[in-house]
Amino acid sequence: MKLIIAIIRPFKLDEVREALGEAGVSGLTVTEVKGFGRQKGHTELYRGAEYVVDFLPKLKIEAAVSDEVFDAALEAITKSAGTGKVGDGKVFVVALDQVIRIRTGEIGADAL
Amino acid sequence: MKLIIAIIRPFKLDEVREALGEAGVSGLTVTEVKGFGRQKGHTELYRGAEYVVDFLPKLKIEAAVSDEVFDAALEAITKSAGTGKVGDGKVFVVALDQVIRIRTGEIGADAL
């Protein structure tokens, strides 16, 4: 099992969720984050001061997936989240040792 | 060492924290997240439009634990976070390569 962590543009959430759904991923968890990278932020003006906003609003999607759907899930994300412009984000993959569904106590892929 | 990532219902936070404390976990980090899964959200009404709120408010708890307390910690979470209804959440476990306490520079289990 893998934990897929994707940083995406906020307005892409619905597309990514649908794509993941089609790829067989049934659940995910979303966090509002601020991202710093190549993409340039806008300049904000406040009285007598200008700030370049380095940190841009992004969403972090975490989805635990079984090894079967892993490849499909990765592709789903990269396809649905892209716009081709700087700032589309990244996908990180981490190995999952274990998954438990709290409600039932199921473990492993059954818990997904 | 393991990093335990648990998605729980927001109102369960205090119970889970206490249970983890008893299990020997001394620190944790909490993030407000939105979860998408089997649990159905409510319908929200806005003028001329209805939206099913797919994303439900959840909390993500991250606790780095030593291998000794790992099992107790897992059990503590699953016991304290459950209500038996859909939406109780999941626990993910990831292997931790390293932990450092910034203040002292301690590393490994000492840093927890």
Place this chain on the structure above:
Amino acid sequence: MKLIIAIIRPFKLDEVREALGEAGVSGLTVTEVKGFGRQKGHTELYRGAEYVVDFLPKLKIEAAVSDEVFDAALEAITKSAGTGKVGDGKVFVVALDQVIRIRTGEIGADAL
């Protein structure tokens, strides 16, 4: 590749970002979190009730780094984030299986 997860004091963000930049880390993702640990929170007063605020505002920084810059990155964080007082935070390190840049489809260290 490694995923560095650091919990730091909010006001240290700019310093840490600069230090990481100098260490060769070009991107990072920041989340507002609440931390529970040794550091004692303040007491808040509300009509007829006092609450000890256990959960303190912290920032979580996630940076995916190549193995080359890993050590420099770790040191950058621990140096720049410290104040020497309880509550400076922790750094967790997790192995990264894969990284993809959504925009280009680049994978591995090239995607960082």
Place this chain on the structure above:
Amino acid sequence: MKFLSFSGWKTRMQALGLALLVGVAGLTGTFDVLAQDATAPVAEAVAEAAAEPVVDKGDVAWMLTSTLLVLLMVVPGLALFYGGMVRSKNVLSVLIHVISVFSLLVVLWIVYGYSLAFSGEGAWIGNLDKLFLKGVTIDTLAATFTDGVSLPEYVFVAFQSTFAGITGALIVGAFAERVKFSAVLLFSVIWFTLGYLPIAHMVWATGGFLFERGALDFAGGTVVHINAGIAGLVGAYFVGKRVGYGREALKPHNVTLTFVGASLLWVGWFGFNAGSNLEATAGAALAFINTLVATAAAVLAWALTEKLTKGKASALGVASGAVAGLVGITPAAGLVGPLGAIAIGLAAGVICVWGVTGLKKLLKVDDTADVFGVHAIGGIVGAILTGVFYAPGLGGLGGDDFDMGAQVATQALGVVMTIAWIGIVSVVGFLVAKLVFGLRVSEEAEREGLDITTHGESAYES
């Protein structure tokens, strides 16, 4: 005089009700002793005699302004004051309760409220002659406290309607975050009919029981604040504590909103207090300056009390202090001097800190927005001290024959009668609402928040 009987829910409530009944019965025996000429400047609702009464446009201007200021107190004032104090998942429910109860009572005021409160000269309640404002036209007048000076009756009807509305809206803060909306509405109707209208009549209308006895209540300390505080307390008992009360931190989700609410209450309260003078005269100016300085004193008193007892003066404290001062000065506004007003403000500020802390713990009640601790306690402080600072020697407007002991006793009578009457009516109201709709939402709905579960929306999105 008959009271409604009721049977058990919590024996505590029964005991309370009985105790109050006995207290009232006892006091009733002393009425003749306490009675004195009604020299207090309270309204003769509608002009009847008064050859050629004069309407002054300055009075009309001030009274229309005052009326809208009372509306400002309710929405957005009170709505924000309460709304900021609850958790974000319940803020909309509080806003809805406040505006709906206010709206409902204003409409009922037109239907039968005005008539029952201000038509007829019975001791306990008016009559139904002005049902649906029958006979009230653009040409009818209402008397002021000055002979020969009148207001268009519509002005008086509108002004008084907002008093009824705000009193009902004040109550809902006590059991916010878990009560059923339908129960709130049903209770409000019962309480309005059996509680508010009789008390308003007794205190303010010619022939009213307390009016004739010379109880001083310039702008509604008993009619509005003690009334709302008691009804809220009873409601908080009946509805029960919030899930997690005493264990979790049930914190205000937005103290800034609460501060804004308190500020608008202060601003609007000038309509309430100085408007109760019914004319734009020096009397209104006195009520005005008293409302300004008593509140300022109470803000400082609350902050200092918190600083001394807890080490820190909080924003929720200064906001509450302002409201406490406003409540305290309400019955006294046009009757005492500015120094008396400062004294009342200081007293209300200090004592209400106890009302929302020590006393609240004693009562073991979860009064969400401290309606009892501020409005009932502050109202009692104000009612009693009005009887003190009315003394000419203390800067008040009382005549040379003013008898402080007798006046304080009369004031206490008004307080006790209001507590008893409203206590009983509230018990009845909540029992009926409980039977008809139930009082509480399910625990799961409470956890999820009333905004989503009862009203289908959430207040904040990014």
Place this chain on the structure above:
Amino acid sequence: MKFLSFSGWKTRMQALGLALLVGVAGLTGTFDVLAQDATAPVAEAVAEAAAEPVVDKGDVAWMLTSTLLVLLMVVPGLALFYGGMVRSKNVLSVLIHVISVFSLLVVLWIVYGYSLAFSGEGAWIGNLDKLFLKGVTIDTLAATFTDGVSLPEYVFVAFQSTFAGITGALIVGAFAERVKFSAVLLFSVIWFTLGYLPIAHMVWATGGFLFERGALDFAGGTVVHINAGIAGLVGAYFVGKRVGYGREALKPHNVTLTFVGASLLWVGWFGFNAGSNLEATAGAALAFINTLVATAAAVLAWALTEKLTKGKASALGVASGAVAGLVGITPAAGLVGPLGAIAIGLAAGVICVWGVTGLKKLLKVDDTADVFGVHAIGGIVGAILTGVFYAPGLGGLGGDDFDMGAQVATQALGVVMTIAWIGIVSVVGFLVAKLVFGLRVSEEAEREGLDITTHGESAYES
């Protein structure tokens, strides 16, 4: 009386424009039939004859208060009402649009607006005699509805300037979250000059086309609300739907703000409605109490309608209900009795729920803050019902010779003329703005939000 059919989208708008022109031409032929004596109590802008007109300080006090209340309606009232309804990335842009358009129109009012609206007695528009307020001094007077009673002309100029300003500000809610700021400003100037000033003149000025025909519009149901609603609708069509409309949940970012806005609209509306009486008399009191109870009734009506049709009464609903009731009572405020007001409030509350749901779906338009659904629909309901409840038998102030059929026809004429005139002017205005600046920001800027991309700041930080 014929209604217009149209087809197509870009062509649809063109057709609409043409159809409206034709419709107006057709209707004009029926004017004489509809015409009747101008017995309606509408203002003669400036006193000319009136030997020794009297200025009463009570009137001045009330009218200054009323004027600032209308400002309160705009900022912060309307700004918050709209600002809360958009997403947080666009809230500042809405606030800026509201205050800028208001400010711009108030300045233009001084420059040429007042003169074109209220100087001269033409049927369609005034003259330029008072350009830059020429001849208006601290000593000139403006007439009220009562012979011999005047106001300082500056009071009238200021009061009316806020009406122009708020009408323009109302429009911007319809196409918020994607429109260009420059386009908004340019459109506002065109619409003000060709749309608002003629309509205001026609309805309110001596000699004005509708004024002379006896159309009743106490406080601006047509001039302000139908006007703004139609301009908003046209704008929403021209600017087009928001990215994501119909797919994503484009939710209010802060319903609490919207509630506060609605509350301040209610409070301020007393200036609007009771101020339109121009004197602090029983007539103002009638307009006042009607504004109170109609709104209360509409709040309840909207909540109940939502409860019955959707299962839940929402906070956005009670806020919208309040505004619907206020819009509905506006033309009728000083002309009907309180029971008529309640009826109008109930009608507006129920019908506007349809305006923002069923009708909105039919129109396939993305009217961000439902300017059309509430202001145009509520305005039409109010305009027509004014002709009904003005009847003395229904508690209204109409004389014994009141002819309901004729009055309703006159009211409908006013409605149709306003729709037609403003429809055409708006089409022109948006076409010009589109040519000069373009109407929409880029899709990327829209996604990122207008606050950052157009105004260089974001509303909220932690």
Place this chain on the structure above:
Amino acid sequence: MKFLSFSGWKTRMQALGLALLVGVAGLTGTFDVLAQDATAPVAEAVAEAAAEPVVDKGDVAWMLTSTLLVLLMVVPGLALFYGGMVRSKNVLSVLIHVISVFSLLVVLWIVYGYSLAFSGEGAWIGNLDKLFLKGVTIDTLAATFTDGVSLPEYVFVAFQSTFAGITGALIVGAFAERVKFSAVLLFSVIWFTLGYLPIAHMVWATGGFLFERGALDFAGGTVVHINAGIAGLVGAYFVGKRVGYGREALKPHNVTLTFVGASLLWVGWFGFNAGSNLEATAGAALAFINTLVATAAAVLAWALTEKLTKGKASALGVASGAVAGLVGITPAAGLVGPLGAIAIGLAAGVICVWGVTGLKKLLKVDDTADVFGVHAIGGIVGAILTGVFYAPGLGGLGGDDFDMGAQVATQALGVVMTIAWIGIVSVVGFLVAKLVFGLRVSEEAEREGLDITTHGESAYES
């Protein structure tokens, strides 16, 4: 005339103080040249002669309304305007500072402020005859600008108390986010006693130094705004820059709140400006319309200046522009014509953009809410331009013998005296506060935020 001497803290401050002293000394020599008959319409505090002075209820209505409008400016207006500009960890501290300072000064006003400001006819300060409002009763009167027309003295006391209160509250914005609460309170008392009361007396009371010289300050441009701006500047220097200033983005946490605050300042300012006419006459109407249009013009001017110089017009900008326009028109409100008001508004709008950007950088000061850049700079612009647009040829109310040069010189004298006097008093005040309590919280407390560390609560929870 003696000034207090003081010694070093920052040499910068010394230099400033000395420079001011010299400037004043120089100007003092020209007093006789500048002096002219006090024909300016400023208040004779209390009626003494005036056979049978008349009190008009319309005046009372307007003045009570005006007084509460000034309160509205402070809470919630100013509190939100400032509160929105700070980071969320400090918002409650700002709200507390504003309401506490206001409350404190209002109480002190009753104790000795009113007496020292308005009792007695000394050149520099009043006397103590009315300590604790001795002799002020419901029957005493205060004069207006019209012979034979009076107000109840309580009205005047209350109105003026809010001026003192708001001036003190304005100052706290300059050193928010790091100052100690106790130091704020102590400074406020010193500044009120040695700074505000003398200046108010000099400018507004019969016999006052500037009053007798014919300095024009209709509603408090010098007494309130320059005063607060200078005290704020001195405070910002003394307290020092916020941790992170210049490096981190110290952004407003909620620009919406700031916008609401600015809006309420606009609404309330009509009480401030038109209320300063003391009667509900055409003069008040002139002050009113000027306050409306100058502000509208300043909003547009600021937005346009930002657009031209930075490429984008911001919401913080339009809010600041509104305040700048209000400050600018304050001294001129009832004295110039609407076109003059528009000119003043435009000037204030443009120049204050520089005040909060270029000038601020020059001064190297961390004035959190730009109290100096808006209130002092806008106040100076307004004071000087009042001397210009008072000219009858420019639409002002000046007589035919009006001498613009002399008047501008007198205005400049008022400005310089206020700057010097308040500059010195503020240095003294902050030195004392520094000695007694210290001025700043610890760096750690500043980092964590004053809300938690000083007041034990946080503003926002979910």
